[in-house]
Amino acid sequence: MAKFLLCVLVFALCFVSTQSRPIFIDSRKVYNVVDYGAVGDGLVDDTKVRLMDFAVFAYEVYDMVNYVVLPFMDAWKATCKSSMSSPTMHVPQGMTFLLQPLTFNGNCKSNNITVQIDGTIIAPSDPSAWKCPDDKCDIWIEFHDFKGLLIRGSGTINGQGTKWWGLKCKQNKRVCGRKPTGFVIGGSNNVHIDGLTFEDSPKMHIAFERSEWVNATSLTIQAPKHSPNTDGIHIQHSKNIIIYNTSIGTGDDCISIGDGSSHINISNIDCGPGHGISIGSLGKDGKHETVEFVHVKDVSFTGTTNGARIKTWQGGKGHARNITFEHITSIDSARPIIIDQYYCDHKVHKHCGNETSAVRVSNIVYDQIYGTSDKEIAVEFSCSKSVPCYNIVMRNISLHSTEDGTQTSSICQNVRGLRNGDIIPDVPCLNEAENLPIVN
Numbered sequence: 069m070a071k072f073l074l075c076v077l078v079f080a081l082c083f084v085s086t087q088s089r090p091i092f093i094d095s096r097k098v099y100n101v102v103d104y105g106a107v108g109d110g111l112v113d114d115t116k117v118r119l120m121d122f123a124v125f126a127y128e129v130y131d132m133v134n135y136v137v138l139p140f141m142d143a144w145k146a147t148c149k150s151s152m153s154s155p156t157m158h159v160p161q162g163m164t165f166l167l168q169p170l171t172f173n174g175n176c177k178s179n180n181i182t183v184q185i186d187g188t189i190i191a192p193s194d195p196s197a198w199k200c201p202d203d204k205c206d207i208w209i210e211f212h213d214f215k216g217l218l219i220r221g222s223g224t225i226n227g228q229g230t231k232w233w234g235l236k237c238k239q240n241k242r243v244c245g246r247k248p249t250g251f252v253i254g255g256s257n258n259v260h261i262d263g264l265t266f267e268d269s270p271k272m273h274i275a276f277e278r279s280e281w282v283n284a285t286s287l288t289i290q291a292p293k294h295s296p297n298t299d300g301i302h303i304q305h306s307k308n309i310i311i312y313n314t315s316i317g318t319g320d321d322c323i324s325i326g327d328g329s330s331h332i333n334i335s336n337i338d339c340g341p342g343h344g345i346s347i348g349s350l351g352k353d354g355k356h357e358t359v360e361f362v363h364v365k366d367v368s369f370t371g372t373t374n375g376a377r378i379k380t381w382q383g384g385k386g387h388a389r390n391i392t393f394e395h396i397t398s399i400d401s402a403r404p405i406i407i408d409q410y411y412c413d414h415k416v417h418k419h420c421g422n423e424t425s426a427v428r429v430s431n432i433v434y435d436q437i438y439g440t441s442d443k444e445i446a447v448e449f450s451c452s453k454s455v456p457c458y459n460i461v462m463r464n465i466s467l468h469s470t471e472d473g474t475q476t477s478s479i480c481q482n483v484r485g486l487r488n489g490d491i492i493p494d495v496p497c498l499n500e501a502e503n504l505p506i507v508n
């Protein structure tokens with residue numbers, strides 16, 4: 069009854085309360101979050117809007133105070149239920165939407181849904197202001213169980229992570245342990261993310277988990293150099309992934325490829341600042357983990373702390389194999405090429421001993437890697453004694469020192485492989501005669 073009355077009074081409310089009044093563009097339906105009550109002033113929580121925030125207050129209808137709408141969820145439900153073949157949910161430009169953690173479930177009518185984000189989406193800036201379901205804050209925005217999803221636009225997704233980064237974990241174990249990843253695609257197929265900018269996530273910016281056929285194109289991902297664990301894109305238990313034409317500068321790996329990942333093509337990437345493009349870390353706590361068929365090409369590393377990197381823990385099992393890094397430029401990066409089978413996060417693990425098992429690293433190609441290294445050691449192969457790296461191939465490598473007059477050098481431990489073309493610095497351990505298959 070109250071709702072009906074309001075409806076008569078304020079036309080805009082009829083829109084909300086009757087729910088589906090999409091605007092038609094072409095033959096598709098476009099569901100604009102603003103039509104579902106989103107305020108977009110960067111202050112009101114747009115996941116849950118009280119009508120008092122939304123309606124024209126002049127009507128003095130105080131019993132509206134407790135009436136709430138869920139603009140993003142309501143717009144999403146309408147998009148998801150749409151019987152059109154390609155419905156779109158729209159987040160318009162020129163507005164800033166403050167969002168609490170949100171999950172978009174993809175069991176929709178259409179297999180070709182578009183989420184068009186042209187506005188700015190921000191997270192609460194204070195960790196204590198986050199409203200996390202069941203106190204679980206590990207993800208901010210999640211899309212899961214999709215079969216056909218395009219997320220695109222000129223918009224920005226900003227996790228406002230500054231206060232999370234500053235938390236001292238010793239004093240704030242509970243809050244600290246649940247630092248959210250910004251944007252997650254989980255359990256999905258045929259997903260394309262295009263054009264968006266991601267900024268200042270509390271933890272990783274984007275993660276692809278248990279997904280296949282995911283394309284990420286023309287993205288910009290940025291966070292300060294000293295923001296902890298803010299990987300650009302993390303891939304886990306996923307295959308057939310393309311990352312193309314993307315610029316990433318954060319405080320951790322530009323791209324990290326974790327367990328269960330294969331058939332990953334990464335190209336035309338600007339990386340820096342950051343820790344490079346990393347396979348791993350794999351094999352922590354004795355786990356059996358695998359990554360294979362990864363192709364990284366046309367990448368520039370600028371001022372990164374590692375470049376083309378493979379890192380595994382002592383005591384692990386599994387493999388990292390058939391991985392190619394080619395056409396790579398390094399500008400003043402430290403260790404542009406590194407395989408580290410003694411990886412250990414010394415901040416968390418006090419004692420990292422040497423063990424008899426290790427994640428096997430084999431069939432790795434480095435081809436045409438040029439530029440400068442700001443550490444004397446430009447190439448490091450620290451492979452395990454018990455499970456040496458095998459079939460490591462280098463072709464046409466030229467990494468000079470950032471400092472004039474300084475020679476670069478390499479570390480070579482327990483590596484077998486081949487080299488051809490000019491290799492600077494020299495990597496003498498790669499020697500065809502010794503690249504015999506490993507039997508064990």
Ligand SMILES: *[C@@H]1O[C@H](CO)[C@@H](O)[C@H](O)[C@H]1NC(C)=O
Nearest residue numbers: 096153154156180181182218
């Ligand atoms: C899917 O949706 C996009 C965007 O609306 C459209 O450009 C494309 O043609 C659609 N694809 C199919 C197969 O319908």
Ligand SMILES: *[C@@H]1O[C@H](CO)[C@@H](O)[C@H](O)[C@H]1NC(C)=O
Nearest residue numbers: 257258259260281282283310
């Ligand atoms: C991803 O990109 C590949 C290569 O450009 C293309 O063939 C494929 O259709 C794209 N997939 C999606 C889901 O956009």
Ligand SMILES: *[C@@H]1O[C@H](CO)[C@@H](O)[C@H](O)[C@H]1NC(C)=O
Nearest residue numbers: 263285286287288313314315
């Ligand atoms: C690459 O991405 C930028 C945005 O970061 C875009 O302006 C440009 O058109 C993209 N180029 C290609 C070839 O996709």
Ligand SMILES: *[C@@H]1O[C@H](CO)[C@@H](O)[C@H](O)[C@H]1NC(C)=O
Nearest residue numbers: 307308309310331332333363
């Ligand atoms: C990755 O690139 C290789 C070689 O160009 C190609 O055969 C493969 O299909 C690509 N994978 C994906 C997922 O696009």
Ligand SMILES: *[C@@H]1O[C@H](CO)[C@@H](O)[C@H](O)[C@H]1NC(C)=O
Nearest residue numbers: 389390391430431432433459
């Ligand atoms: C993996 O790499 C090795 C060495 O380069 C090559 O001989 C082999 O064919 C590759 N495997 C596949 C399935 O591509």
Ligand SMILES: *[C@@H]1O[C@H](CO)[C@@H](O)[C@H](O)[C@H]1NC(C)=O
Nearest residue numbers: 410420421422450451453481
């Ligand atoms: C483990 O082995 C590496 C390489 O041989 C060596 O540099 C390192 O000191 C060893 N660490 C321990 C804890 O024994």
Ligand SMILES: *[C@@H]1O[C@H](CO)[C@@H](O)[C@H](O)[C@H]1NC(C)=O
Nearest residue numbers: 436463464465488489490491
């Ligand atoms: C790689 O090195 C070989 C041998 O020095 C040379 O013939 C070839 O032209 C080089 N390739 C490129 C792309 O520089």
